[in-house]
Amino acid sequence: MQDFGVYAIFGLDEPPQQILSRREGWQSSVEIQSGVQLMVLFTRGDWGTRDSVSVELSDERNTPITMAKLTPFNKCLSWEAGEDGVWSSGATLTVKLNGDTNDLLDPVQTFSQMECTPECTPTVPALRECAGKRKRSQGEEAEGISEGRGKENICPNASEKATPHRRGKSNPRGGQTRLFPQKEEQTATSASQNHKTKSKQTKTSSQTAQLDKPSGRWGQTLCPIDPQTAILIGGQGARMQFCKDPIWKLCTEDLSWVPAETLAEGPTPEARIGHTATYDPESKRIFVFGGSKHKKWFNDVHILDTQSWRWTLVEAQGKVPPLAYHSCSMFRGELFVFGGVFPRPHPEPDGCSDSIYIFNPEMAIWYQPIVNGEKPAPRSGHSACVMQGRIFVFGGWDTPVCFNDMFMLDLGLMEFSPVKTSGTAPSPRSWHGCAVLSESSFLIHGGYNGNNALSDAFIFNTDTSCWSSLTLPQLNSVPRAGHSIITMPTTCKKGSIDEQEELLESAPQTLLVFGGGDNEGSFFSDLFTMPVKDLSRD
Structure with a gap:
């Protein structure tokens, strides 16, 4: 040779x-x-x-x-x-x-990209330091409607062990340049073929998806709509392919899945990752915003009415840039979108946002509020949760920095302020899971640090501003990023409907974790649950 x-x-x-x-x-x-x-x-x-x-x-x-x-x-x-x-x-x-x-x-080509989002490349890590941060104007964000630097921020995957970051063009032979590159594609056709694949049992190819549950994926959303039901939307799996089974309904009573793409009428959202899906309990509607798919970046708003089971594409007024890996929080009937990656801003080739955009569903209009205080640095892949009239923003990344700082937005004063924390804080990360556990605490789990997927877990107490680490085999055994974490009340079928509703208000909560990737080429389709009360142990 x-x-x-x-x-x-x-x-x-x-x-x-x-x-x-x-x-x-x-x-x-x-x-x-x-x-x-x-x-x-x-x-x-x-x-x-x-x-x-x-x-x-x-x-x-x-x-x-x-x-x-x-x-x-x-x-x-x-x-x-x-x-x-x-x-x-x-x-x-x-x-x-x-x-x-x-x-x-490693039979997986792990590709890491230094960009602004990401399999997406979410090359974010705080592994390297650059000359200094640039300031980006809102005008640059609004103009960044063209294609991004690397299709969709692949954080989608990173370096030798990549998970989320933007990607370059991938080679069909296996040279993936996107998030979560995968190992040899699984072909569950015969025993003789199976023995050739060394992928994990939890890995599921989007090409060989089972009919009784979603294919393995990352970058999806899982949105609770009632105590017995959650809706799964979007995601990307093996070989950088967008899932051909993008919408599922989860019945939490028996943890069964039902394909739901054809259950609702109207135009369903195009396949995507890095989007958000936010449920409004008052109107009983899910709002899907943004995300990316290959060269496409979205700033559209799709609404799923969970009572009539009909999709509607909103013709919104006002301006909002295409965004992916942003956060979206519901407060008093409005959507608060913060951060995210937007494509090809000018004059520099990366664009993470530090702006807030508000969508008013009643008026079908986007607007930007006047925000005071010390704003967080531009970022994407962060988490945000609403608690007691405040939005807590944690982590995320903006090439080449990965964050583990915490900021709070007072929604009454519209004022940002950094949160001084104590205790054992999570290391810098993005594409982690976040879930509210109580009126004064939320959970951070897993994520991607620019090099590896993580499996550690932490609880933050908003009353004491203190972090505490959490050791639990179910959570800490498998590193994952780009996964979904939600909490739902434990259901009860006994009694009348009114009695059930009263019980649900005080019912113990259950934590559900679905999907994600390990940055080693595996994408998960597993779903596991645990009582929230078990998470209170430090």
Whole structure:
């Protein structure tokens, strides 16, 4: 077999050129001209004891744009300037041979992107520090309606162990450049095929979804609509494919799933990730806003009336930019949207938001409130929960920084303030799960730190502003990010309807956790529950 080499193609009309060989050294850099619209990187020859080739794409200021790896299982990567727009002023491609180590080969190409969102690449981690933060004007956000730097922020997946971040164009042979790259696709067709796949039992391919439950996914929403029912919407699974079974109904009495895409009339939302789904108990409607899908970014509002089971696409007035990985909180009948990633802002190629947009369903209009105080830094992939007339914002990321700070928005004064916390705080993370446990506490679980998916859990007490760590095998056993966590009252069928409603008001709460990914190529379709009272132990 011929000697090992790394080759690149710059443009459709250019022949392949060798940029690194084993004989010539272990590292090489190549300048990429600004006119290049397509780049393909691949290897050829005997890998020998080498386990991977590190790839880094940097801009003209030597600031990393994207990192990835070629392995014996993933021998090709590709990027298009039209998708990412990352080398419009030129760039440098650096490749480095790695080998002679005892590290296990990862059959998953873990790709991490430094961008603003993300399988999305949510390359967020606080692993690196850059020159300094930029200020972005609201005008830049509003103008950022074109495609984003990396299709959808893949946080969607990151570096060798990637979960969420933006992605570049993925190669059909397995060189994923998006969040949660996956291992070899599962083909549950025969025992002889099954023994060839080494993926975990919990991993479910979106191509082989079972009919009795949702396929494995991350970036979806799970929205409770009554004590017995929750609605699952959207998500992305194996091989960066958007789920072909995007809408499900969960019956919490027996934890059974029912496909629900065809249950409701009207135009259903297009497949997406990084969106929000918020339930209004007064009008009994679900509001789905934003998200992204490949090159598309959304700023549409879809409403599902859970009484008539009909979808409606809102023709809203006012301006709101396309956003993904934002937060959306319901307060007094209005939707409060904060942060998120928006596509291709000007003049810089990344755009996390630090703005608040409010949607008034009655008037079908978007507007921006006057907000005072010290605002959080721009971010996406954060969590937000409404408690006692306040929105608590935690974590998130804005390349290259990952956050673990806490801010509070007083909804009466419309004033932001940082929260000084005590106790053991969670490490920086994004795409974590968050759920309100009581009037004065909420849970943070898992997430992505820019390098790995996490499995730890913490409870924050809003009365004492104190964090406490939580050790529970069910929560801490499997790292996951981009998953859904909700709480619902434990149901009771005894007595009349009025008696049941009275019991539900004081009924113990149950925590439900669904899906997500482990940043190792596995996507989960598992659902597990536990009593909220069991979470009170520190």
